[in-house]
Amino acid sequence: MRWKAAIFDIDGTLALMNKAEGTFTALPGAIEAIAACRAAGTRVVAYTNGTFFPPAHYYPLLADAGIRIEPGFLLTPAAVAAARLRDMGYTRIMVMGGDGTTVPVAEAGIEIVAPTPDAGPVDAVLLGYTRDFGATELEAVVQAVWDGAKPFAGSVAPYFASSKGRMLGISGAIAAALENATDQKVTVFGKPETAGLDMVAALTGADPSEMVVIGDDPKLEIRMARRAGAHAVGVTTGISDAAMFASFPEGERAHEVLPTLETFADLLKAPA
Ligand SMILES: [Mg+2]
Incomplete structure (x- = not known):
């Protein structure tokens, strides 16, 4: 086996989400790539950078698109x-x-305080995906940080690939507003931070050098x-084309860039 674990991004890599319908469509070769990993003895992890849903909501939606992920093997930045x-x-x-x-x-056993004007002191704020907010919520989060709370976010990605283009x-956006107002840097746990790969290591027993990450x-x-020392494979089915992947310095560049996942199985056979 070339790798012990394969960590696939979801949006733009395995599937595209139709935001209006809340459904996924598998991208070309995604189902076959997962099957090839399993045949090779490589554990499959899906790691989305979106926090649209709790992890549990993704399994049936992806299964409807033909993408089956083992329970516990789907990560989100919020998780x-x-x-x-x-742990902190x-x-x-x-x-x-x-x-x-x-x-x-x-589920992690942490008490949640809603962002309201009378929330009272908190030690930390955590930002995630929501469309259900206004000035009151934004002001409450900013006030909490002004009052000393540490700001965190699952993801600060500027946009995601969806079936309708950039989302x-x-x-x-909220993190940028918060940093603008408070001069405090928001600490991020999602990609490109490597905290998610630490969870993959715990799940699979694989060291980062024994992982392939596809996105x-x-x-x-x-x-x-x-950053983690894993093998990096880019696909051009989402937000980036080949020229974009090639524009990064050599040490930060994908080891391979594929037009789709249809040829991913070939990599599993290549010598390490
Ligand atoms: Mg993506």
């Missing part, structure tokens, strides 16, 4: 953030985010893989 914040000793945090963020935080990364974003999956 990574929740585990990390718990936070017990009560203000969350500005939807179910995709609040569910993993609650705004809301928590990235459509050179700034996210490829950067995460190269």
